[in-house]
Amino acid sequence: MRLSFTLISGRAVGALLLVLALLRPGAASATHIVGGEMELQHRTGSLYTLTLNLYFDAVNGNAGALDQQMPASIFDKATQRRMLDVVLPLVSNTFVQYTNPACTQPTLSTRKLVYSRDVTLDAATYASASGYYASVERCCRNLGIRNIVNPGGAAQTFYLEFPAVVRGGQPFLDSTPRIFPPLGDYACRGELFYYDFGGQDADGDSLAYDLVTPLNGHTTANNPGPITPQAAPYSTVIWATGLSAQNQIPGTPALGIDARTGRLTVRPSQLGLFVFGVRCSEYRRGVKIGETRRDFQLYVLSCSVNAAPSVQLFPTASARAYQPGRDTLRLRPGTDHCLQVRFTDPDPSSQLTVTAQPVNFTSGSPGPTFTTATSGTVRAAGAPDTLTATLCFPGCQDTQGKVYLLDLIVADNGCSLPKRDTVRLAFTAEPAPNTPPVLTSSFPLPAVPETTPRIVRLPVGSGYAATLTGTDADGDALVLSATGRGFNLPAAGMSFGAQNGSGRATGTFRWQASCEAAQLGRLLVDFRLAESAACDAQPQLLTVQFEVVPTTDSVSFRPPNIITPNGDGINDVFALPTLPPDYCGAQFAGIRIFSRWGNEVYHSPDRSFQWQGSGIAGTYFYLITYTDGRRYKGWLEVAP
Structure with a gap:
């Protein structure tokens, strides 16, 4: 409240x-x-x-x-x-x-x-x-x-x-x-x-x-x-x-x-x-x-005396304890990345807890982690006098040539506050090297530098296929995938199949251009090649843009500009068999013909129209419209 x-x-x-x-x-x-x-x-x-x-x-x-x-x-x-x-x-x-x-x-x-x-x-x-x-x-x-x-x-x-x-x-x-x-x-x-x-x-x-x-x-x-x-x-x-x-x-x-x-x-x-x-x-x-x-x-x-705990580090398979200020642990590919942490306390029935705290680096992920219990009781009935825990560094730990410092801290449960002992571990780490995989395809190269997606244009009803190949010199397992940005591939008439494996992966992409794809507009598909490298995995990305275009371009539309309606069967009517075709939602809307004074003398919504002239020789003008807003204008001479 x-x-x-x-x-x-x-x-x-x-x-x-x-x-x-x-x-x-x-x-x-x-x-x-x-x-x-x-x-x-x-x-x-x-x-x-x-x-x-x-x-x-x-x-x-x-x-x-x-x-x-x-x-x-x-x-x-x-x-x-x-x-x-x-x-x-x-x-x-x-x-x-x-x-x-x-x-x-x-x-x-x-x-x-x-x-x-x-x-x-x-x-x-x-x-x-x-x-x-x-x-x-x-x-x-x-x-x-x-x-x-x-x-x-x-x-x-x-x-x-x-x-x-x-x-x-x-x-x-x-x-x-x-x-x-x-x-x-x-x-x-x-x-x-x-x-x-x-x-x-x-x-x-x-x-x-x-x-x-x-x-x-x-x-x-x-x-x-x-x-x-x-x-x-x-x-x-x-x-x-x-x-x-x-x-x-x-x-x-x-x-x-x-x-x-x-x-x-x-x-x-x-x-x-x-x-x-x-x-x-x-x-x-x-x-x-x-x-x-x-x-x-x-x-x-005035408190009862509380003795401080102590902690030591031992590299795996080593009988010699790590010496702070003198030793540096060097973690290299193929070597053991684990340490044994031993901690104890001279007081009876002490509850101890060990923690790891980065000093000059952020822990991030991945980072060193304990793989065993980090707390316990020492010097009680049936309890050991020394506890152990295992601390392991990830194989991909990378200090980038620097010496990192990590504090291993053991604390007891004494009063009024816990007493502690700290060992500061200095270490360097090198990750296993990794060569990036390579992704190639049969998609057309872009007309401008690689920053621009490759582009595939198809007329409605046409089909297209492309192949992709991924290779890796390190022999890492490879996975090829394809994802549409904001759409599902099947909804646009697309499909992708891959054969994944170690060191090599192949894939086939297919597309059947449809009106459904045209309604989705510009289609961007991301093709990814992922690798299962232990360290520094470097996936590759190829983006391709797909577009649906009309079957026949309007540039090929060349209407006649003269008719002779004299009944000889030659050029007697005005017709346009080469009109741009209907394209999905873009349909022929109609034609209107005007005299040179602007009076409408003819109109038809039928794309197979035939106009025999108005009976008067002269110059006429026409306007053709489509439902998507396209307009075609021209003139026509009606000869006597």
Whole structure:
């Protein structure tokens, strides 16, 4: 169900929001915010959807702080002028999932609250070259956060920037990045933690990531939810001693983010709850056009030691393991294209999974695939201590002289996140060579270069036959076929039969030109020669155009131009036995004869007509018509 709301402004907005703030229970002592971010997505025309994702502590958060709506505002970046106040209703309330549900901790549970509604950003209003920003302010963060000062009184300003909706007099459409997914996991002290905070951009803009100090803003524990957000600047949270934007979660390494991918990494050295801030900047043609921020928390626990799995590669029939960085696997025609992947884990009852991930090439099709199971349990009762899987490359794999890199990754099911081991395989591959097949035929050669189809023209009732031959120097199996473009061959009086085989295929095409074929118009037939080459199959195509033409061309029509109706039996009447013949739907319609003054003196619908003159010598003119619109004109002298 889609809810519809009406924008209101001015004192009405203020009054409504004041009532909502007063009705919100527990607002003054609300500590619940895990983090969140905003989005602005273009829909159509001037219509956009403004969304706030707020992450709520479902364990320690004050239930009374679960707002049913949140006030948001849009401001001009250059002037700080308030452009729009809008109330965002709660449209979704779900739990954030763990990467591994088996690692669930009762002390960590997060809700994702989504507040959203449509807004109109018209070009006449939102045209400032400096752009705009949207914000929502709310207090307070969790009391247990240990890397900032006074966490129970610290607020969050949810913030995004977006460009003008018109640039250079033309619409400038943009949807802000969507950061995904939210963090449901915890980290273990002394263990490497990683998570993907990368985003998606509907417009294909470039995204860059960095760590920033979370915004606090204007709200406080005594005023946790303002009637409307205030304009920038927004104050930031205060880091605990020794911490900063570049050292938000202490560790070796400290919290960091990949500027290109948005991947978070940290090996935390302290237990507790830590807040951090990420900025995702959006660029189009090298120019920054907007940004969105996400604040979030990471819970660091003391975990049981989880040993990392390990993986090795063995070329088939080789007892020596592949050595990354030293060996290169060379796949040549006629050699074995399979590898054995062996993976294990020192922990008991570990569930392992192995995957293959291309590094400097796209997997495409065909690509390397596993031909056996890729997961299983090790070191459990009745289970082996080492698992094996077979990875095979297609015989047609072609690296085109380059060295391709493929990561073989084994992951366990440990908590909080899987531990992994990776072997990077370097390989080259050459496909089996293939000579293209050759297709010849008895069809007439085109009058112009081969880019033009060959043409066969037949009169109605005539027959035609042609032969085709395909040969292949490699002896590959060949198949000849014929297909009409937009019509079935039998409907046009055509047939094709082929004798296919290895290295050679022959075919016979026959056509009986008919009025049915004439009604179909120009007929294009594609003759294909397909080969069953293992690699780089190169089918051949020959296109022939067939046309039905009249039995006798009008050029041969030569009517007499004088008659002598004197009764001597010689040239007494005007008749046209050599009239162009009727042609399928093109029939003789009639003849009309006129005097030199334009008066009609004779007409007949019969193609075997005979006119004996009008009894008056002189010059006459005739008009012959056919049902397809053809017209023949001429003159006739009637002698005395």
